[in-house]
Amino acid sequence: MKTENRSKSDIGMTPRRLEALVDGIFAIAMTLLVLSIDVPKIPADKVAAELPRYIRGLWPELSQYVLAFITLAAFWMGHHYRYRYIRRVDAGLLWINILALMFVALIPFTTELVGDYGEMPIAARLFEINMLLAGMAFCWQWLYATRHHYLVDDDLSDRIIKAGLMKELFIPALSVAGLVISCFSPSWSSSVYFLAPFLHHHNHRKRRGIRSD
Amino acid sequence: MKTENRSKSDIGMTPRRLEALVDGIFAIAMTLLVLSIDVPKIPADKVAAELPRYIRGLWPELSQYVLAFITLAAFWMGHHYRYRYIRRVDAGLLWINILALMFVALIPFTTELVGDYGEMPIAARLFEINMLLAGMAFCWQWLYATRHHYLVDDDLSDRIIKAGLMKELFIPALSVAGLVISCFSPSWSSSVYFLAPFLHHHNHRKRRGIRSD
Amino acid sequence: MKTENRSKSDIGMTPRRLEALVDGIFAIAMTLLVLSIDVPKIPADKVAAELPRYIRGLWPELSQYVLAFITLAAFWMGHHYRYRYIRRVDAGLLWINILALMFVALIPFTTELVGDYGEMPIAARLFEINMLLAGMAFCWQWLYATRHHYLVDDDLSDRIIKAGLMKELFIPALSVAGLVISCFSPSWSSSVYFLAPFLHHHNHRKRRGIRSD
Amino acid sequence: MKTENRSKSDIGMTPRRLEALVDGIFAIAMTLLVLSIDVPKIPADKVAAELPRYIRGLWPELSQYVLAFITLAAFWMGHHYRYRYIRRVDAGLLWINILALMFVALIPFTTELVGDYGEMPIAARLFEINMLLAGMAFCWQWLYATRHHYLVDDDLSDRIIKAGLMKELFIPALSVAGLVISCFSPSWSSSVYFLAPFLHHHNHRKRRGIRSD
Numbered sequence: 008m009k010t011e012n013r014s015k016s017d018i019g020m021t022p023r024r025l026e027a028l029v030d031g032i033f034a035i036a037m038t039l040l041v042l043s044i045d046v047p048k049i050p051a052d053k054v055a056a057e058l059p060r061y062i063r064g065l066w067p068e069l070s071q072y073v074l075a076f077i078t079l080a081a082f083w084m085g086h087h088y089r090y091r092y093i094r095r096v097d098a099g100l101l102w103i104n105i106l107a108l109m110f111v112a113l114i115p116f117t118t119e120l121v122g123d124y125g126e127m128p129i130a131a132r133l134f135e136i137n138m139l140l141a142g143m144a145f146c147w148q149w150l151y152a153t154r155h156h157y158l159v160d161d162d163l164s165d166r167i168i169k170a171g172l173m174k175e176l177f178i179p180a181l182s183v184a185g186l187v188i189s190c191f192s193p194s195w196s197s198s199v200y201f202l203a204p205f206l207h208h209h210n211h212r213k214r215r216g217i218r219s220d
Numbered sequence: 221m222k223t224e225n226r227s228k229s230d231i232g233m234t235p236r237r238l239e240a241l242v243d244g245i246f247a248i249a250m251t252l253l254v255l256s257i258d259v260p261k262i263p264a265d266k267v268a269a270e271l272p273r274y275i276r277g278l279w280p281e282l283s284q285y286v287l288a289f290i291t292l293a294a295f296w297m298g299h300h301y302r303y304r305y306i307r308r309v310d311a312g313l314l315w316i317n318i319l320a321l322m323f324v325a326l327i328p329f330t331t332e333l334v335g336d337y338g339e340m341p342i343a344a345r346l347f348e349i350n351m352l353l354a355g356m357a358f359c360w361q362w363l364y365a366t367r368h369h370y371l372v373d374d375d376l377s378d379r380i381i382k383a384g385l386m387k388e389l390f391i392p393a394l395s396v397a398g399l400v401i402s403c404f405s406p407s408w409s410s411s412v413y414f415l416a417p418f419l420h421h422h423n424h425r426k427r428r429g430i431r432s433d
Numbered sequence: 434m435k436t437e438n439r440s441k442s443d444i445g446m447t448p449r450r451l452e453a454l455v456d457g458i459f460a461i462a463m464t465l466l467v468l469s470i471d472v473p474k475i476p477a478d479k480v481a482a483e484l485p486r487y488i489r490g491l492w493p494e495l496s497q498y499v500l501a502f503i504t505l506a507a508f509w510m511g512h513h514y515r516y517r518y519i520r521r522v523d524a525g526l527l528w529i530n531i532l533a534l535m536f537v538a539l540i541p542f543t544t545e546l547v548g549d550y551g552e553m554p555i556a557a558r559l560f561e562i563n564m565l566l567a568g569m570a571f572c573w574q575w576l577y578a579t580r581h582h583y584l585v586d587d588d589l590s591d592r593i594i595k596a597g598l599m600k601e602l603f604i605p606a607l608s609v610a611g612l613v614i615s616c617f618s619p620s621w622s623s624s625v626y627f628l629a630p631f632l633h634h635h636n637h638r639k640r641r642g643i644r645s646d
Numbered sequence: 647m648k649t650e651n652r653s654k655s656d657i658g659m660t661p662r663r664l665e666a667l668v669d670g671i672f673a674i675a676m677t678l679l680v681l682s683i684d685v686p687k688i689p690a691d692k693v694a695a696e697l698p699r700y701i702r703g704l705w706p707e708l709s710q711y712v713l714a715f716i717t718l719a720a721f722w723m724g725h726h727y728r729y730r731y732i733r734r735v736d737a738g739l740l741w742i743n744i745l746a747l748m749f750v751a752l753i754p755f756t757t758e759l760v761g762d763y764g765e766m767p768i769a770a771r772l773f774e775i776n777m778l779l780a781g782m783a784f785c786w787q788w789l790y791a792t793r794h795h796y797l798v799d800d801d802l803s804d805r806i807i808k809a810g811l812m813k814e815l816f817i818p819a820l821s822v823a824g825l826v827i828s829c830f831s832p833s834w835s836s837s838v839y840f841l842a843p844f845l846h847h848h849n850h851r852k853r854r855g856i857r858s859d
Contacts, residue, residue, distance in 0.1 A: 020513060027240075027453075028509065031460025034244025038252060038325045039464060046332045058340050073322065080318040083241065087233060102630050105506040109499065112464045119472045127484050204315050240666075247670025251678060251751045259758045271766050286748065293744040296667065300659060417741050446726055453666075454722065457673025465677060528843050531719040535712065538677045545685045553697050 020096040025104065032108050033083045036115060040075050043119035044068045067194075068122035071134075074200040075118040078138060078178065081203040082111065082145065085174060089149055092167065095158045100151055107144035113137055121197060128193040132186060135196065139182035146175035178203065233309040238317065245321050246296045249328060253288050256332035257281045280407075281335035284347075287413040288331040291351060291391065294416040295324065295358065298387060302362055305380065308371045313364055320357035326350055334410060341406040345399060348409065352395035359388035391416065446522040451530065458534050459509045462541055466501050469545035470494045493620075494548035497560075500626040501544040504564060504604065507629040508537065508571065511600060515575055518593065521584045526577055533570035539563055547623060554619040558612060561622065565608035572601035604629065659735040664743065671747050672722045675754060679714050682758035683707045706833075707761035710773075713839040714757040717777060717817065720842040721750065721784065724813060728788055731806065734797045739790055746783035752776055760836060767832040771825060774835065778821035785814035817842065 044065070049057045093100070117134040124130040152158040153168045181199045189196035257278070262270045306313070330347040337343040365371040366381045394412045402409035470491070475483045519526070543560040550556040578584040579594045607625045615622035683704070688696045732739070756773040763769040791797040792807045820838045828835035 020510075024452075024456075024513060026237075027456045028460055030237075030240045031244060031457060032464055034241055035248055035461055035464040036467075037321070038245055038248040039467070041249075041252070041325050041329045042255070042468070044329050046329070046336060049337070054337055054340060058337055059342055062342055062346065072326070076322045076325070077318065080315075080321075084233075084314065087237060101510065102506075105503060105630075108463070108506075109502045112467050112502070113498070116467045116470050116472070123472060124475070124480055124484055127480060129485055129488055133488065204318075239663075243663075243666045244670060247667055248674055250747070251671055251674040254675075254678070254751050254755045255681070257755050259755070259762060262763070267763055267766060271763055272768055275768055275772065285752070289748045289751070290744065293741075293747075297659075297740065300663060417744075446723075450665075450669075450726060453669045454673055457670060458677055461674055461677040462680075465680070468681070527723065528719075531716060531843075534676070534719075535715045538680050538715070539711070542680045542683050542685070549685060550688070550693055550697055553693060555698055555701055559701065 020101060022090050022093055022096055025096055025101065026090060029086055029104070029108065030083075032112055033079060033086075036112050037076055037079050039115040040072050040079075040118055043075075043115055043122050044072060067125045071118055071122040071125065071197065074197060074203075075114055075134075078200045078203050079111065079114060081178065082141065085145060085178075088174065089145070089152070089171065092159045092163055092171070093152050094160060097158065100148060100158060103144060103148045103151055107141055107148065110137060110141035110144060114141070125194050125197070128189050131189045131193040131196045135182045135185040135189065138200070139179050139186070142175070142178035142182060146172070146179060149175045233314060235303050235306055235309055238309055238314065239303060242299055242317070242321065243296075245325055246292060246299075249325050250289055250292050252328040253285050253292075253331055256288075256328055256335050257285060280338050284331055284335040284338065284410065287410060287416075288327055288347075291413045291416050292324065292327060294391065295354065298358060298391075301387065302358070302365070302384065305372045305376055305384070306365050307373060310371065313361060313371060316357060316361045316364055320354055320361065323350060323354035323357060327354070338407050338410070341402050344402045344406040344409045348395045348398040348402065351413070352392050352399070355388070355391035355395060359385070359392060362388045446527060448516050448519055448522055451522055451527065452516060455512055455530070455534065456509075458538055459505060459512075462538050463502055463505050465541040466498050466505075466544055469501075469541055469548050470498060493551045497544055497548040497551065497623065500623060500629075501540055501560075504626045504629050505537065505540060507604060508567065511571060511604075514600060515571070515578070515597065518585045518589055518597070519578050520586060523584065526574060526584060529570060529574045529577055533567055533574065536563060536567035536570060540567070551620050551623070554615050557615045557619040557622045561608045561611040561615065564626070565605050565612070568601070568604035568608060572598070572605060575601045659740060661729050661732055661735055664735055664740065665729060668725055668743070668747065669722075671751055672718060672725075675751050676715055676718050678754040679711050679718075679757055682714075682754055682761050683711060706764045710757055710761040710764065710836065713836060713842075714753055714773075717839045717842050718750065718753060720817065721780065724784060724817075727813065728784070728791070728810065731798045731802055731810070732791050733799060736797065739787060739797060742783060742787045742790055746780055746787065749776055749780035749783060753780070764833050764836070767828050770828045770832040770835045774821045774824040774828065777839070778818050778825070781814070781817035781821060785811070785818060788814045 045068075047057070047061055049061070114137055117137040121130045121134040149171050153163070153171070156163060159168075178200075181202060185196045185199045188199065258281075260270070260274055262274070327350055330350040334343045334347040362384050366376070366384070369376060372381075391413075394415060398409045398412045401412065471494075473483075473487055475487070540563060543556075543563040547556045547560040575597050579589070579597070582589060585594075604626075607628060611622045611625045614625065684707075686696075686700055688700070753776055756769075756776040760769045760773040788810050792802070792810070795802060798807075817839075820841060824835045824838045827838065
């Protein structure tokens, strides 16, 4: 590992080491989502009648699981994208990262809440606020790292910095849309996150022409 | 890490980085399986009578734990096998992977369901459908990566591509067999997955003669 | 990996391999904290009335989650800082590490306890004792590794060794402060850990002038 | 990574890749142990009376947590020791490994059982049988890998092979001792595992004189 010579606040943390914690927390949060789907305790004499009804009623929990999973995957891909360009980690970036991970690790909780009480506007909104805060923390990271090319290469083009910012703003924008929709239809408001993979892919295709790395 | 020069949709994601997420999710899903085995709350005065009965009744949950564990291990080994040959990751492959992991992370849930209600055909079938969908997503990955040698080396032999496809189709085939058996005997249908390690080994032995890497 | 030639008790464990276990346990403990926030089972006819009340009552659990998360992050950063200088691992260091991780892995439990019963002095104190013991075990590690430059480079300056010790004593000191405050106000005593990131950052800024590595 | 040329059953799995799964499963199993300690739901008006009693009653669960944690740590260190010498992984070794991990991942369950019902011989015995089976599977791995120097270097000395076998037999021996003691005193039988770190360290010190690597 090459030592960075910048005299800026260097904490000797390499991006690679941070990625190990980040990958771990994402993998665990994504897998813990499954605990948001409860298996009921049905007395033996009622199983034949109740189990099929329970399984038919699984749909809200399963769809919430799916969209939390793909949004977390989109966040993880965003993190990977960001760290292609970030060369150094300082204490500020690290703590913004911890803040973002704190919201990421909370997602299994808000997912369970909306899976159980999705028809209540307040549950849907907590989920969307959770996603909004996580997205904004990741966005802050990018702004922090790229301002005056603080933690990125000096020759990183403004185009890539702006394209990165657009990417970062995408999930916060979906979350605001979800919050607005929740005023009319809480049950459907979280569905906006189904768009996460499509736009990521789209952004990517547009970016292809301007790659400079 | 050598940069790939292909002009195809390059997202700068290396197979190695993806493997970190994949290994994490497999390790966690395999370990979370244990949560599918509940420890009952028995009042102190009934422990002497109830605990031995509870332990004798553990068999369905334990055997379901075992076969889910070995099937996940077989999936993980399949993933490793696949990524020996996959040289690049693009957005399409990444999202097919996320889809597969979404079904993998769901397995602790369907395992708990069939451990608790294994005598109900619908529980056994949900487990088998879960495995079928995971297996098909992994199979799709292989087809996606090898079609026109898209993400593999240009000189990868057709024999290896076909042998890989056979491997990928193995757990989906077991799942279809399990679904058929579940019409006659739900409690036994999941036992087909006990074959997972044996056939993996068999495939491997057959492959030995045709290795070209 | 270069083999170390020292004739001291060499167990062939590289710091890198130990870090994999440590990163894993930290990532999991940080993510499991979310399980300390329970989602209640509210009967369908009472959801409209009870859910908003439950959500307003979440504050103690959420704030406990936040401060456990950032304290774990501070421990993790301390571990990283320590292992910048530790060159070898022997059986003694390994078992002190295991001891520290044992207290780290217990934090989700004491976090849940204080999230649920934070107004009880005994719950707050158990949390603070848990943090104190973890912090002291990490401190012990540093003393063990640096005494007579046992497991660090021979030319590591005394200044860095002392600065490291100050860092290690920081969370134990917060914990003692918390224990004292718990005699007057249990609900507020754990708030001392909100200082964790600030002082880490502060230590770091002071350290900048004396870096010798 | 240098490719191995041996014509033996090569599945292209490197020890390094296997270690990632193993480290993950150990880290998770060790952290999930904490879930074996339940936080009770005490009604608000009874907290002042019941919580201190609950905390005084935590001792069996906490001590079971501690000894499961250190035994898992000893297994993990044993795994590390083993893989210093194992150069290749074949399908047989992989599946023996999966078998061992299956018993490792089960330990949080048997730990919870004995933490809750430790005074019942059957609970203590299940825990000890779990440890015995895990230990025997790890022992089998070593025998499999070293027989005719199958997966180790050709010049690995018989002394190291035998010293390794002694190490592997240590936790199974403790487990047999625990099973015998459980006939007289179930509550104390698991305490044998408190010896795990001491003997590991002792073995290690004896080994120091005969290191040939």
